[in-house]
Amino acid sequence: MHLETEHLAGDLQMSPFHPYQPETHIPLPVASRPRLYRFILVSLLVLFGSGVIGFPEQRPRLPEETRRYQVPYRLTDSQHVLVRVKLNGKGPFHFILDTGAPAVFVTKSVAKKVGVKTGAQGWATFDTFEIEGGVRLTQVKGRIEDLVQLDGMNTLGLAGVELHGVIGYNVLARFRIEYDFTVDKLLFEFLPDFEPPDPERLRVEGPDDIQMMGPFIKMIAALTGIKANFATVPRGFLGIEVTQANGKVVIQHVYPGTAAAKAGLQPGDVIVAVRAQTIDVPADLHRALRRAGVGSPQVLTIERQGKMMEVRLELGRGL
């Protein structure tokens, strides 16, 4: 495995000196890149914010009636369960559902954007806390903190989307939640007659060592050139409906004014290839076009009345 055999004896030497705290030493050895990366990944990916144990007593509230909600989610590239949240009507922001976190955590920049006041202990109250799919809580306590795990994942772009916070125990325990990754929604059922016990204030000796990962991650990112990339663009629009007939993809309808219409495509045309990729089923066409943005040039090979022809066009806008 090339992943396991590549050693970086020279170019990944960890300085024993921490850039910000010069008198302390990080005994990070020269190690192979895969080992370091695996170490980083494991450190970053679990137990967000669990160093913070105990939090102010205040219960999020929901409208009276018992309700079930279908909550859209997506799995991030890092296999976290991500839902979208509006805080005080602003957002949406990306939150991870995490029974391993004792409370809601929100990054400082998001808290600033939303305009909440952070109390002395680092906690803030959100007047409204809406989870996509219709869950609307009021008076939700959240801790305003840049968790090293979220920060690290965002620096390296591991999740594939920017992460803004974590939903932990104080909100999760209010619901019976059904996770099923074969469907595209989670089921949230509010438990009206259940008051989840608050976390106890526990004395944890010593600091959370995981915090030291922060500067380390930045260093790795700088050394290796790993950069987060969260940019997205809409796919370009052709303007055709297709159907499958006799193992071929046939144009059924061409919408007037679209790229397809301007290029002269007609109902009945068989799409044989797109940029030399053979098209046998509509899914092939989806694959051939799914990375093509608005304005991207395309070459379609079509068969019309037994004749093959090439059609050049630029994708338009729409969905």
Next chain:
Amino acid sequence: MLQNMFATVFRRGRSLALLTAVVLGSSTWAFSLPADSPQPVTPHKPPLSGNPSSTSSDAEKKPTPIVIPFELLRSRHMAVQVRVNGAGPYRLVFDTGAPMNLVSNKLAREAGLLKKGERPLLPLFGMGGPKTIETLEIGAIKLHNVPTVVMDHPTVAAMSRVLGPIEGIIGFPFFARYKTTVDYQKRELTLVPNGYEPKDVMQSLMEKMMNPPKGKPEPRVLAPAALWGFQVDKADDDTTDGVTVTHVLPGSPADKAGLRAGDRLLTLDDRWTDSVADTYTAAESIKPGRSVVLVVLRQGQRLELTVTPRTGF
């Protein structure tokens, strides 16, 4: 805290080799390790024993839900009792936010995951390589060939000091195989096999980190899975909910459902459409022929339109 880290390493008795490596600035340390076994990184497909629906011949049988009680720790983490390769039971944290399973060096040694004398790959947190658990038992569930990492996670260690022994974390690779219901009121997990095969996330993330894209990063293209027949737009300084429908193609699914240019689209299949990108993201998961509700505002009126997108591009 960094001194603390140092102490952690010191306790592991590896300090000499480590310091030598650091001082010499060479890779002595790395080479002094026991030969590491490159792990085959093919995706795991553990057969699910005790899972009546895992084979197609049994497809007509309705799988029985498996109920697993959990302990609500004082920190309000959930803990479950787990046997690993017959050893245990151990107390592990059940964590929906953990993309991998994780076990301590103590558990790994006792359950035979580490060979005799096998030492951590990295001294920090006793970080070991990826390992495969032959049998993992939680309640009535028995799984085979379950991937895990070995590490003395500092947060787990801190929790153990206060709450009693906790030997790791059970996460996504376990519960994703089931329709999993988490009920804090009953303190129960209810699991029904759903045939989902979790990917080996460590593998894909390692690849991502080992091969960062060269040159200018390409934006991700948001590709709808079907044809809807409308366009949306939103001005940069427009911060109100939704996007504005600018154009509807005559005769398209959107047109037939009654969508009109000028409508403010608020949600598509219960997903917020607060930006053009949001709208495309929502459309990414809707396959042709599936009917979904679009909520729009038209002249102050809230309308629900049912649209069935078609196969098109």
